[in-house]
Every structure is written in C-alpha cells, then in structure tokens.
Amino acid sequence: MQRVAGVALAIATLLATTAFGGAANRTPEVRHEAPTCLDRSHSIPFVACVLPRSGVRAVDVVVRLPGSAAEQRQRLKSNMPCYSIPSDRVFKKNGAYTYFFEATLASGATMRSQLFHLTAASGDCASAVASGTSLPTPAPPRPRPAASPAPTPAPAPGPSATAPQARPHKSGKGRALLLALGGGVAGGIAAVAASRSNATATAAATPAPTFDGRIAGAWIGAQTLRYPSGCVEEDRIQLRLNESSGRVQGTLTFTVSTCLCCAVVQGGDHVSGSWDGKRLRLDTTGGLRYDGSVSGARLEGQLRGMGEITGDWSATQTP
Amino acid sequence: MRIWHPCLLAVLLAGVACQGTSPLATEPTPTPAPVCGDGILQPPEECDDGNADNNDACLVGCLTPPSWVTSDPHMHGWGCEQTQRGPEDLVRVLVDNDINVGAALVWGESPRVERELLTGQDSPASLPDHILHYDMEISHWAAQQTGHLVLLGLHEGTFSSNPKSSPKSGLRIVDWARAQGARVVVGMAHVQMALDGYYPDPNATCCVPWETPVHAVRGTLDFIETERRSADGVLDTSTEEMWTALQDSGFRVGVAGASDLSCIHHYMTMETPRTVAAVDPPLTYDRWLEALHRGRYTVVEGPRPDRLFLWVNGVGLGGELTAHRGDGLIVTIEMRSPTAPPVEILVNGHVAATLHPGSGHHVGTVRLEATTSAWIYARTRWVLTNPVYVVVDGQPVRASADHTCHLARYVGRLRWAASHGVIDLGSDSSIAWPAYDNAYQELQKRFREAGGDVCNE
Numbered sequence: 001m002q003r004v005a006g007v008a009l010a011i012a013t014l015l016a017t018t019a020f021g022g023a024a025n026r027t028p029e030v031r032h033e034a035p036t037c038l039d040r041s042h043s044i045p046f047v048a049c050v051l052p053r054s055g056v057r058a059v060d061v062v063v064r065l066p067g068s069a070a071e072q073r074q075r076l077k078s079n080m081p082c083y084s085i086p087s088d089r090v091f092k093k094n095g096a097y098t099y100f101f102e103a104t105l106a107s108g109a110t111m112r113s114q115l116f117h118l119t120a121a122s123g124d125c126a127s128a129v130a131s132g133t134s135l136p137t138p139a140p141p142r143p144r145p146a147a148s149p150a151p152t153p154a155p156a157p158g159p160s161a162t163a164p165q166a167r168p169h170k171s172g173k174g175r176a177l178l179l180a181l182g183g184g185v186a187g188g189i190a191a192v193a194a195s196r197s198n199a200t201a202t203a204a205a206t207p208a209p210t211f212d213g214r215i216a217g218a219w220i221g222a223q224t225l226r227y228p229s230g231c232v233e234e235d236r237i238q239l240r241l242n243e244s245s246g247r248v249q250g251t252l253t254f255t256v257s258t259c260l261c262c263a264v265v266q267g268g269d270h271v272s273g274s275w276d277g278k279r280l281r282l283d284t285t286g287g288l289r290y291d292g293s294v295s296g297a298r299l300e301g302q303l304r305g306m307g308e309i310t311g312d313w314s315a316t317q318t319p
Numbered sequence: 320m321r322i323w324h325p326c327l328l329a330v331l332l333a334g335v336a337c338q339g340t341s342p343l344a345t346e347p348t349p350t351p352a353p354v355c356g357d358g359i360l361q362p363p364e365e366c367d368d369g370n371a372d373n374n375d376a377c378l379v380g381c382l383t384p385p386s387w388v389t390s391d392p393h394m395h396g397w398g399c400e401q402t403q404r405g406p407e408d409l410v411r412v413l414v415d416n417d418i419n420v421g422a423a424l425v426w427g428e429s430p431r432v433e434r435e436l437l438t439g440q441d442s443p444a445s446l447p448d449h450i451l452h453y454d455m456e457i458s459h460w461a462a463q464q465t466g467h468l469v470l471l472g473l474h475e476g477t478f479s480s481n482p483k484s485s486p487k488s489g490l491r492i493v494d495w496a497r498a499q500g501a502r503v504v505v506g507m508a509h510v511q512m513a514l515d516g517y518y519p520d521p522n523a524t525c526c527v528p529w530e531t532p533v534h535a536v537r538g539t540l541d542f543i544e545t546e547r548r549s550a551d552g553v554l555d556t557s558t559e560e561m562w563t564a565l566q567d568s569g570f571r572v573g574v575a576g577a578s579d580l581s582c583i584h585h586y587m588t589m590e591t592p593r594t595v596a597a598v599d600p601p602l603t604y605d606r607w608l609e610a611l612h613r614g615r616y617t618v619v620e621g622p623r624p625d626r627l628f629l630w631v632n633g634v635g636l637g638g639e640l641t642a643h644r645g646d647g648l649i650v651t652i653e654m655r656s657p658t659a660p661p662v663e664i665l666v667n668g669h670v671a672a673t674l675h676p677g678s679g680h681h682v683g684t685v686r687l688e689a690t691t692s693a694w695i696y697a698r699t700r701w702v703l704t705n706p707v708y709v710v711v712d713g714q715p716v717r718a719s720a721d722h723t724c725h726l727a728r729y730v731g732r733l734r735w736a737a738s739h740g741v742i743d744l745g746s747d748s749s750i751a752w753p754a755y756d757n758a759y760q761e762l763q764k765r766f767r768e769a770g771g772d773v774c775n776e
Contacts, residue, residue, distance in 0.1 A: 220354060220357070225647070225686065227645070227647050227686070227688050229644070229645030229646075229688055230645065231645055231647045231688070233649075236352055236353065236354035237354065238354050238355065238357060240356065240371045251356070251379045253354070253356035253379060253380055254354075254355060255353050255354050255355045255363070255364070255381075256363075256649070257352065261643065261645060261647055262632065262646055262647035262649060263632035263633055263640070263649065264362075264363050265363055265630075265632055265649055266353075266355040266363055266364050266380060266382075266633075267355070267380040267382070267630075267649055267682070267684040268355060268356070268378065268379035268651075268682045268684065269379075269380075269682065269683050269684050270379070270676065270677075270681055270682065284683065284684065285674050285675070285681060285682070286650075286672070286674060286683040286685040286686070287672060287685060305686065306672055306685070307686065307687060307688055309686055
C-alpha cells in the first residue's frame with residue numbers, strides 16, 4: 001500500500017486461502033491501520049487484528065528497514081481483541097519502511113498479509129511532538145467514500161481502550177494514529193473506523209484514569225467470545241457494579257461490534273460475584289463466568305460459559 | 320447475519336486494495352462507538368436509557384419490553400350445563416380476572432340471540448382494557464367429530480344451512496373461515512383430551528382432535544389449545560407431546576391456553592391456563608389476533624404475573640432467523656416473576672440451558688451455537704413461550720424422526736377411524752380422504768428427511 005494523503009489505511013487479507021474453524025468462509029483476515037509518519041518515539045504502532053482469532057497460534061510482524069533487504073521479525077503479543085508489539089521499537093532511520101504481518105495457525109500453516117509501506121522523514125509528526133496532544137495542524141483532506149456506509153454499530157473498543165493507555169504519547173487523530181480494527185466483515189466498517197479514530201484520539205488527549213481500588217461503578221470495555229466452531233464474537237461491554245463487603249452485583253450489557261458469524265445485536269445480564277480488592281469474579285444470569293484482575297487502570301481477564309465458550313474481556317472505569 | 324462490505328469483498332475476491340475509496344478512510348465523526356447502557360440510542364439498540372432498571376420502558380440489554388396482554392381465546396356465554404352469561408356478565412369476568420381480551424365463542428348450543436352477537440366487531444359491552452369479542456367454536460355441530468376448531472376473527476358465522484348434519488369434517492369449515500380474511504386465526508381446542516400420548520382415543524365420547532395433523536400439513540392451523548395444566552409444568556402431557564411432535568416435524572403451530580368457560584372450567588381458577596400475548600399498543604382485537612397469528616404469545620398458568628419473553632439474535636417470539644452451522648446464537652430472555660423459578664431454554668425440545676435469574680424482573684443472555692435448524696423456546700414452572708425459529712443453512716426443522724412417525728401413525732388412526740365408522744365423513748369423504756392421504760404421505764416424507772427408515776402404522 002502506498003502512502004496516501006491523510007491517514008493511510010489498509011485492509012489486507014492474509015494471502016492464504018486456507019480456512020480453519022471448519023468453515024470455508026472463515027479465512028482469517030488481518031486488519032491494520034498504518035501510520036503516515038512516526039511520532040516522537042519513532043515507533044511504528046504494530047497493532048493488528050486477526051479474525052477469527054481462534055485457530056491463530058501466533059502473529060509476527062516482519063519489518064524491512066530502509067535500504068535493506070533484511071527482514072526483522074518480532075512476535076506480537078495478544079492484546080485482546082488484537083495483537084500488538086510488546087514494547088515500542090524505535091526506528092531512527094529516515095526512509096521507506098515496509099512491513100507485513102504473518103499469522104501462524106494451529107495447523108502450522110502460515111499466512112501473510114499484504115505489505116504496508118511507511119516513509120519516515122525528519123520532523124515527521126513534529127507538530128504532534130511539540131504539542132504532545134492532538135495535531136495542531138490540519139490533516140490533509142481524505143478520500144471520501146463513494147457512498148455512505150450502512151448504519152451499523154461500531155466494534156469493540158479493545159484497541160481504543162488499550163492502545164491509548166499503552167501508548168500515551170501517540171498523537172491524535174489524523175496522523176500516526178494507532179488504530180487497529182476489530183476485524184469482521186460486517187457492514188458499517190466505516191462507522192467502525194470513524195468512531196474508533198475518534199475514541200482513540202480522545203483517549204490519547206486525556207490521561208487514562210488510575211484505578212482507585214473501588215470496583216463499584218461503571219466500566220466500559222470489550223469482550224471477545226470464541227465459540228467451539230471457531231466463530232468469534234467481539235462486543236463492547238458496559239459493567240455497572242455495586243459492591244458491599246466483597247459481594248458484587250450489577251449488570252453487564254453488551255453490543256456486538258464485529259462478528260463473522262452472529263447477528264449485530266445487543267443484550268444484557270444481571271451479574272453477581274465477588275471482589276477481593278484484586279480479583280473479580282462475576283457470574284451472569286446466562287451462565288458466563290468472568291474472572292478478572294486489575295492491570296494498571298483496567299480490569300481484564302477471561303470468561304467462559306456453557307457450550308465451551310471461552311473468551312477475554314477488559315474494561316476501564318468510567319467517571 | 321452476514322453483511323459483507325463491498326470493498327472488503329473486493330479485497331477478498333481480487334486482492335484489490337480499497338484505500339482510495341474505502342469507507343475506512345472517512346473523516347472521523349464524533350459519534351462514539353455504541354455500547355448498550357451508555358444512554359445514547361444507537362443501532363442496533365431498541366432503546367438505551369443508561370440505567371440498570373428493568374422496570375421502565377427499556378430493559379437492561381437495551382431491549383424494549385413487550386407489552387403484555389392477558390387473554391382467553393376460548394370462553395362461552397351460553398356455556399355447558401345451561402350456564403348463561405350475557406356480554407356484560409362476560410366483561411365482568413374479564414375485569415374480575417384481569418383479562419384484557421376474551422373471545423366468547425358461539426357454538427352448537429348457543430341460542431340465536433347469542434349467535435347474532437357474532438358480528439365481526441367488538442361487543443359493545445367491552446371496556447377500554449377489557450375487550451369482549453364474539454367468535455366461534457365448532458362444537459355440538461357435526462364437524463366436531465374431527466376436532467373442536469376455534470375460529471377467531473370471523474366476520475360472520477354461517478358456515479352451513481344445517482350445521483348439525485353437515486359438514487362432517489373440519490376441513491371445509493377451516494377453508495370457509497380462512498376465506499373471510501387474513502386476520503382469521505384457527506386453533507384446535509381440547510388437545511389435552513382424549514389423547515393417549517400422541518394417539519387419539521377412538522372410544523372417547525368428546526373432543527378428540529382427530530384432524531390436528533391434517534390441518535397442520537395443510538398449513539391452516541395457527542395453534543393448538545390446552546385448557547388444563549399439568550402437575551409439574553404449564554402444559555399437560557398430551558398437549559406438550561402433540562406440540563413437540565408438530566414442531567419437531569417442522570410445523571409452526573403455536574400453543575395457547577384457555578379456560579373454555581364454563582365447560583372445562585366453571586370458574587376461573589389459579590390453574591386455568593391463559594394466553595398472554597405481546598401486543599403493541601393500542602390494544603385492539605385485530606392486534607391481538609395478529610399476535611396469535613405471528614406466534615408472539617405465551618401460555619401462563621392462572622392469573623400469575625409471571626411473564627417470559629425470548630429473543631434469539633434480536634428476533635422475538637414467532638420470528639425466524641437464518642444462520643449457518645457454527646454461527647453464534649445470542650439468546651436473551653426477559654423474565655418477571657414474584658418467585659424465582661429457573662428458566663429453561665429448549666432447543667428442539669431439549670433443555671439447552673437453565674437460567675436462575677431469581678425473583679423480580681430480570682434479563683439474561685445465553686450464547687448457543689447453531690448446529691441444525693431448530694425451534695427455540697423458553698419455559699418456567701408457570702409460563703411457556705412459543706418458539707423462535709432458526710433456519711440453519713436453509714434446512715427445515717426435522718428434529719425427531721420418532722415424533723414425525725408418531726404424527727404419521729396418528730393420521731393412520733384417523734384413516735382407520737374414518738373407514739371403520741368411528742368417524743362418519745358422509746359427503747365430506749371426497750375432500751377429507753385425499754387430505755388425510757396427503758397428510759400421511761407428507762409426514763412419511765418428513766420422517767425420512769429426519770433420518771427415519773421405516774414408520775409403520
């Protein structure tokens with residue numbers, strides 16, 4: 001993908017056509033939004049979402065540095081619902097970088113995304129560096145879609161909930177935007193991107209709140225549910241919790257954001273469980289169990305339920 | 320639901336990058352990503368009031384609670400044992416028992432003065448929240464021998480110049496009723512009676528629902544009706560088995576509860592089944608009929624306040640959704656109960672999940688995986704919903720070869736009864752026999768489609 005005006009966006013499908021999960025139409029795809037410049041840290045936000053996640057053993061990013069044919073490979077860390085680089089890599093050279101993502105499936109097969117291109121120049125994203133917040137200079141106009149996207153919901157906020165906190169120095173919307181899409185091929189991807197961009201930008205400009213130790217209150221985040229068939233459902237979630245002497249009660253509501261194999265619907269549950277100051281356990285009326293713990297300002301953990309459904313979840317407390 | 324973005328399709332199919340025209344490149348908008356509960360109404364939410372209170376116009380889960388209407392689709396003014404209730408008396412019964420809609424059915428024992436109350440309009444005695452409407456039951460007429468039909472939404476009630484002798488089958492009567500318009504709803508009463516499990520009792524003196532499977536095959540039956548509770552559930556054994564067999568065989572026939580006042584029930588009791596329907600306001604008899612026609616109703620035991628609704632992937636009772644094998648199914652229930660009965664979610668007649676929401680007003684969500692076409696419903700000790708239908712990979716429901724075989728044998732017994740004088744079809748033979756044979760063949764076909772091998776009569 002060549003550099004384009006404004007935010008460089010790429011949707012790439014992994015090149016292999018092998019399907020896993022038992023359905024031919026579930027060939028994994030990777031979604032990644034490439035930056036157009038490097039920010040102060042001169043790191044490339046290697047965040048990619050691969051869907052369906054089930055059946056994917058690992059995801060690597062492979063980078064070719066400017067003026068070199070050598071490839072540098074690095075394993076990405078699962079950062080629900082996507083994958084991201086464990087720590088920022090600094091790219092000090094100016095010039096053309098290319099990179100791609102490679103997924104290793106449980107079967108041992110590997111599949112590659114298309115190449116992404118990034119030209120780094122001195123002073124790239126300098127304005128953002130100077131301000132430390134959003135870009136003070138307007139971004140170049142962007143290509144407009146040919147038609148308005150369908151009004152469908154935006155996806156889970158995994159990246160927007162995690163990336164801004166992990167990367168507080170990232171610049172705001174428009175350029176050098178760390179934005180990984182939750183995947184899926186549902187209509188309304190445009191709305192997905194737009195709202196995520198905004199969410200990311202807003203979060204980047206506002207320091208993430210710190211966890212005050214109280215579980216009671218409202219939490220917003222995301223969850224990924226994996227069905228035995230390989231179906232992956234990604235939701236935005238909201239927890240409303242009350243706590244008394246370690247007993248927790250409340251509600252968990254969700255909105256399906258992306259799912260190749262389920263309807264875009266919303267729903268809710270009453271939850272009850274326990275909180276010991278570090279670990280949270282919740283059971284929903286519908287039979288899902290959420291185990292979580294505090295990580296920074298977030299709650300995150302696993303979920304499981306009847307029908308061998310498993311998954312991950314994370315949420316950040318809202319004021 | 321699979322909505323393919325055209326750009327992504329292009330990428331998938333041709334490897335074409337969509338960077339220039341990709342909707343992904345749209346300007347970010349200030350619209351936040353929707354999450355149910357954030358107080359901002361965004362698709363696919365039906366509502367979002369941002370609170371965790373179920374006792375308002377928006378449930379936890381951002382679903383609009385159904386507007387429940389209690390009803391009795393089968394009551395009589397001129398009842399058994401010479402009971403006589405005029406319209407005002409029947410409205411008083413509705414008021415006293417908190418029933419919103421009552422269908423007062425004229426029948427073979429109704430005097431002319433009552434039959435003339437069947438006008439196609441609500442009774443003038445109706446009150447705003449208590450609609451009384453006269454319709455018809457095929458009872459104490461010749462055709463009752465093949466089953467007591469409940470005919471709702473009629474505009475007029477003259478189906479024969481001599482109904483005591485003709486017709487002798489319900490088939491022609493159903494066709495006559497259906498011809499009166501799309502609002503007509505047809506039920507089969509007394510399914511709890513005169514059945515030994517699946518099979519009709521040829522020695523019974525009343526109310527054998529002989530033609531039930533035939534009507535189902537003809538696609539002219541909206542519901543079967545029970546007027547009796549069971550010791551451990553909402554449905555009696557006979558009704559439950561018939562309903563399950565019909566559903567397992569791919570017939571979308573609902574189940575309703577009624578009093579048959581004052582024949583089966585001389586008074587409304589705590590055990591008199593009711594039909595509680597989800598009717599969008601304002602309440603009218605036609606809207607209630609539409610709810611019955613669409614399957615948006617439940618059976619509740621007595622005047623209990625228990626309510627239960629079910630959505631699968633956002634599709635409510637009576638609705639249909641399509642899916643592929645392996646797809647995720649998001650099943651949400653809304654339950655109101657002063658007690659705390661467990662809620663069972665059943666897929667093709669088998670319990671797939673049990674929820675324990677506790678007393679009060681609760682919402683719960685269960686995730687299932689689509690494996691085969693199915694009918695999904697929910698039940699508690701006190702209330703039972705009609706199904707939501709899931710069509711997987713375009714296949715019809717063929718959930719149990721055994722159950723379909725039972726229906727085929729049932730029709731076999733009907734044919735035996737008609738050929739041995741138990742049922743006298745008279746001049747209706749020319750219509751009834753081909754229908755019986757066709758029903759038998761169709762059931763044998765569905766039996767084989769369900770994986771059955773041999774189903775002998």
